[in-house]
Amino acid sequence: MTAVLTPESVAPASVPPAPQRRRGRKRADRRAATVSAWIAVVVFGGFALLPVYWLLATSLTPGSEVFSYPPKLFPANPTFEAYAELANNPALFGYLRNSILVSVITAVLSVIVSAYMGYAFSKFRYRGRRSLMYFVLASQMFPQALLLITLYAVFAAYGLLNTYTALVLSFTTFTLPLCVWMLKGFFDTIPDELIEAARVDGASRMRIIHSIVMPLAAPGLVAAGLFAFVRGWNDFIFALTLAGPDKQTLPPGLVNTFIGEASTAWPELMAASLVVSLPVAIAFIALQRFLVGGLTAGAVKG
Structure with missing residues (x-):
């Protein structure tokens, strides 16, 4: 006697069940939200802290090198003379x-x-x-x-x-x-x-x-x-x-x-x-x- 196969009785082996797919999407969404939050923190934190860093860098730069071109992010010859x-x-x-x-x-x-x-x-x-x-x-x-x-x-x-x-x-x-x-x-x-x-x-x-x-x-x-x-x-x-x-x-x-x-x-x-x-x-x-x-x-x- 031959068994009759219906579409409902045969599930593709490569397709995971629906609850597992939903959990996978939730984990991906959480990872994307975490990465986006960290990117925002880094961008806004850098924007807020850049003036503070520039204060520190300029205070350690000799007066003769303040207006050097191109500007340098790090003083070539740091000094504490200003302090x-x-x-x-x-x-x-x-x-x-x-x-x-x-x-x-x-x-x-x-x-x-x-x-x-x-x-x-x-x-x-x-x-x-x-x-x-x-x-x-x-x-x-x-x-x-x-x-x-x-x-x-x-x-x-x-x-x-x-x-x-x-x-x-x-x-x-x-x-x-x-x-x-x-x-x-x-x-x-x-x-x-x-x-x-x-x-x-x-x-x-x-x-x-x-x-x-x-x-x-x-x-x-x-x-x-x-x-x-x-x-x-x-x-x-x-x-x-x-x-x-x-x-x-x-x-x-x-x-x-x-x-x-x-x-x-x-x-x-x-x-x-x-x-x-x-x-x-x-x-x-x-x-x-x-x-x-x-x-x-x-x-x-x-």
């Missing part, structure tokens, strides 16, 4: 002291003021609250240089020019809006029931803020403080205009020291720029966990 020049320049240490003082005070003042403002916007309900919130945010829309003449006239009228106070007030003014909104979003994630429970237990409003809310908002406070510190550290135009030579911070101090009318000391300027960037980079690396938590806390309200 030695920085160590022998006492004016730079004065600019560094001014930057640290102004940036730290700006960060502390911004965190204190924005914490109370952000808490009031988040947990209090009163007439005009939303309008006031958007008014604070709208102040970020104006170019900071647009207000420079007005601030200069006000500080001159009150005798505050060439003082640390003028720098701290101007820096804090422009860091507050973002810090307030950042902390407001963080305070929104703190349950109102927790505050009500503390109030039922007899805690005063200030006790609730300082003993319960602020410890829970520590990542947001760190993120706001770091933002304000970087704002004060990197500012150029206000520090150049509102402060004299003895109160200037590092950005205008480096320009006045190494950039002249006839020539520019590029190796020294690049070395100084690299050195003054290290404190901010170290702060970001040390506090990145708090920074990411503070920036993303208000993204999703629990």
Whole structure:
């Protein structure tokens, strides 16, 4: 008796079952996604780190070879003369002291003021609250240089020019809006029931803020403080205009020291720029966990 073979009863040996083919496609798709992600990381990482490398390479290049053609990716005769020049320049240490003082005070003042403002916007309900919130945010829309003449006239009228106070007030003014909104979003994630429970237990409003809310908002406070510190550290135009030579911070101090009318000391300027960037980079690396938590806390309200 002869068996009857049908197409359903005969499967080609070279074709794997459908589930196995699907698993193979999934593995190929995962490998392709991984390779694409690594390519993107390398491309964007190289784009971001190339200026930093060029700073380092120029700082190690002798002044006579800076403008050599064709440009070289690696210095032919690396030297540390530019860094030695920085160590022998006492004016730079004065600019560094001014930057640290102004940036730290700006960060502390911004965190204190924005914490109370952000808490009031988040947990209090009163007439005009939303309008006031958007008014604070709208102040970020104006170019900071647009207000420079007005601030200069006000500080001159009150005798505050060439003082640390003028720098701290101007820096804090422009860091507050973002810090307030950042902390407001963080305070929104703190349950109102927790505050009500503390109030039922007899805690005063200030006790609730300082003993319960602020410890829970520590990542947001760190993120706001770091933002304000970087704002004060990197500012150029206000520090150049509102402060004299003895109160200037590092950005205008480096320009006045190494950039002249006839020539520019590029190796020294690049070395100084690299050195003054290290404190901010170290702060970001040390506090990145708090920074990411503070920036993303208000993204999703629990």
